[in-house]
Amino acid sequence: MPRRRAPLASRVAAVLVVASTALSGCSPAAPSDLDSAALPGPVTVADVAVTAEVYRSRIDPARGGMQLSVRNDGAVPLTIVGARLESPALQQPIVRERTTVIGPGLTRDLALTLAPAACPDEGPEPPQAVLIVQLIDGSTAEVAVPTVDRIGQWAEWVAAECFAAAVAERVGITVRHDATRDEGAHIGLLLDIAPRAGASEAEVELVSLSDTVLFGLVQASDGTRVTKALLPTGTGGGAAAVSIPLLLTPARCDAHALADDKQGTLFRIDVVLDGEPGTVTIAADAATRGGLYDAFRRACGL
Structure with missing residues (x-):
């Protein structure tokens, strides 16, 4: 008696199942952290x-x-x-x-x-x-x-941390948004400096503050853009706390620059400590960072 063949539709389905199994065997799912x-x-x-x-x-x-x-x-x-x-x-x-x-x-x-x-x-x-x-x-x-x-970034990080710790023993440094001086493309910033007890100008002096990838610096006297704002001679030593007014302006005006910002509110300050030059990085706190970002949007019309 002749062997009965399966209907064509069943044979096609079987071929598809085999092909699907073979293909899945050739392309396993990429492993994830969960499996x-x-x-x-x-x-x-x-x-x-x-x-x-x-x-x-x-x-x-x-x-x-x-x-x-x-x-x-x-x-x-x-x-x-x-x-x-x-x-x-x-x-x-x-x-x-x-x-x-x-x-x-x-x-x-x-x-x-x-x-x-x-x-x-x-x-x-x-x-x-x-x-x-x-x-x-x-x-x-x-x-x-x-x-x-x-x-060399590990060695750089350790050196920078130790220099910053030595500076912090002599003087406290913070930044604040000064909204009262925001006008047009200009954004107000205050550099607050509080010498520690016993610190002197001979031990520590803050020399200049640098611009960032998000904020440029502006000279208040004539509106000129600069990459560094020189600080008054002797800043950092002495007994009295001071607040130094500075002016910022957006370094570029596009929403992507703000949305992707990682280092725009990290302000680097050149310091001489016991005769040795170095740099400390002052990170804006959450409130200051938010204020500067809002001012950036207003200055850029975003």
């Missing part, structure tokens, strides 16, 4: 092969952060459930508690929030990274990895 427990991984710590670097992205200065860049040099995906940076240059380790999956041969940047620097620490070595990795049996283990200071 890491289902991924294969190293069997023992000896199977973990990674290299690590530290660097700062353009948004890190504003958020007080650092990037730990980890490359998985192994043959299987690596699940990192936590990480920390350890260094004599830190008052405490920098800790990250978040799961990240790194495929073989791939690199992921792990964002960290910096801890206070331990000063003085001149010419610090790059920190050691301690990675908490998940093994294939579900257990975790710590893997210590030396890091490379990719472009």
Whole structure:
């Protein structure tokens, strides 16, 4: 008796199912941070092969952060459930508690929030990274990895933090929006300086304040744009607190510049401390930042 063939529609459906299964097998879903427990991984710590670097992205200065860049040099995906940076240059380790999956041969940047620097620490070595990795049996283990200071930003950060801490021992520095002086394209800013008890002009002097990527500086005398506003000689020492009025103006007028701003309200001040020049960065607080942003919109007509 001749074999009965399945209806054409059924045969087509079967072919489609097989084809769909084959295609899905060739294109597995990309792993995410949430499905890491289902991924294969190293069997023992000896199977973990990674290299690590530290660097700062353009948004890190504003958020007080650092990037730990980890490359998985192994043959299987690596699940990192936590990480920390350890260094004599830190008052405490920098800790990250978040799961990240790194495929073989791939690199992921792990964002960290910096801890206070331990000063003085001149010419610090790059920190050691301690990675908490998940093994294939579900257990975790710590893997210590030396890091490379990719472009010298770790050493720069430590030096800047220690210089700023030494300045802060002598004088308090803050900025405020002065809305009473907003007019047209000009925006008022007050630089508040409060010398600490015992500080003298011979120890610390504030020399100038620089413009930012969002705000330019204007000379009140003639309206000329400048990149630095020179401060009165002797600013910083003495016993009396002072407020120095400054004028800002938008460095550029487009909504994108404001919406994407990361460092526009970080004001850098050149300082001479005990005869040594350096720079400190004064971050506007939330209220000042909001006021300056509103003034920027009004000045630009946004």
